[in-house]
Amino acid sequence: MAALIHLLQVITSMLANNEYVIVLCLDFSKAFDTVRHHTLMEKMAQLDLPDQVYNWLVAFFTGHTHCTLHHGDMSAFLAINASIIQGSAIGPPSYVVNAADFKVAVTGNAMVKFADDTYIV
Secondary structure: OHHHHHHHHHHHHHHOOOOOOOOEEEEOOOHHHHOEHHHHHHHHHOOOOOHHHHHHHHHHHOOOEEOOEEOOEEOOOEEOOEOOOOOOOOHHHHHHHHOOOOOOOOOOOOEEEEOOEEEEO
């Protein structure tokens, strides 16, 4: 809800000085599935996090495997090195950290982001 309120405030402010405003709404498909753990940890390391919090995040995102079972046949176990759980408490903030370097390219434009939803105004 806060992101929508912020978006409305940005649009209203821009309309005070412009005849019209264009809003591009982006919803990145499978965005949470494409986050590479290595890249995310590099970006987390740039934040001013206490060591124990950073170490917990590293532990949370490492050491997991998966396999597929189909008609009684099981694949080999493979390491999971990408994706964050969208429904988890850590999922949306992790995606926000991962996408934090996504910036507007034109002065005067604004960007409002909430998890994998992005609005360019």
